[in-house]
Amino acid sequence: MTNISQRNALLSQLEPQDKADLISIMSDFDFEAGHEFGEVGDDISHIYFVNHGIISAVATMEDGQSAEAYMVGCEGFTGVTAWQVPAETSVRFFCHLAGNAFRVKAAKLRGLASQSESLRTTLASYGAALQVELEQAAPCNAIHSATQRFAKWLLRAHDRANGDTLFMTQEFLAKMLGVQRTTVNDAAQSLAAAGAISYSRGRVTIKDRAALERASCECYLTPEGT
Numbered sequence: 001m002t003n004i005s006q007r008n009a010l011l012s013q014l015e016p017q018d019k020a021d022l023i024s025i026m027s028d029f030d031f032e033a034g035h036e037f038g039e040v041g042d043d044i045s046h047i048y049f050v051n052h053g054i055i056s057a058v059a060t061m062e063d064g065q066s067a068e069a070y071m072v073g074c075e076g077f078t079g080v081t082a083w084q085v086p087a088e089t090s091v092r093f094f095c096h097l098a099g100n101a102f103r104v105k106a107a108k109l110r111g112l113a114s115q116s117e118s119l120r121t122t123l124a125s126y127g128a129a130l131q132v133e134l135e136q137a138a139p140c141n142a143i144h145s146a147t148q149r150f151a152k153w154l155l156r157a158h159d160r161a162n163g164d165t166l167f168m169t170q171e172f173l174a175k176m177l178g179v180q181r182t183t184v185n186d187a188a189q190s191l192a193a194a195g196a197i198s199y200s201r202g203r204v205t206i207k208d209r210a211a212l213e214r215a216s217c218e219c220y221l222t223p224e225g226t
């Protein structure tokens with residue numbers, strides 16, 4: 001590969017031989033906002049180790065309502081089970097912040113992982129961290145307020161973004177949080193009143209990260225390695 005701009009935390013944690021072996025089978029992949037990485041039911045043919053940007057895993061219900069299940073940035077990779085066994089995607093992966101990833105065929109990664117315990121351990125560590133996040137998600141949605149969850153979501157996006165300004169519409173945020181646009185508006189006004197953010201048409205700017213952390217529920221976790 002040329003023009004490597006590696007930032008993925010898992011790749012940084014790999015043993016040198018694992019890293020060299022993995023890099024030899026990966027290619028650079030730039031993605032733009034809105035890029036679709038796969039629909040529900042697709043075989044996971046490729047896995048993306050994110051260097052920059054954010055890929056969202058979104059669940060959509062039969063009536064069209066949707067909510068983000070989790071986001072993937074430079075702390076992880078898409079298709080979290082597909083390095084172990086052939087798998088289909090159960091969520092829709094799409095890019096919500098343009099960036100770059102290293103792309104590898106899932107079958108090739110499985111072959112490499114079958115030969116290296118240290119590689120398996122590193123890949124499994126991400127799966128374990130993601131499982132903790134997902135185990136928190138249902139109680140968080142049931143117990144914590146929309147404003148708390150919005151603050152948590154913004155912190156997670158801020159961790160994975162470059163800079164303090166995030167470009168996203170209320171409609172997009174409503175789909176990510178699984179709430180009405182009016183709820184997003186109320187939550188944004190509340191966070192703005194606390195001095196945590198400013199919000200104008202399609203743009204959220206983090207003004208006071210500490211205030212945003214205070215407004216978030218306890219479910220916010222700092223991604224490893226960032």
Ligand SMILES: [Zn+2]
Binds near residue numbers: 139141144148152220
């Ligand atoms: Zn919560």
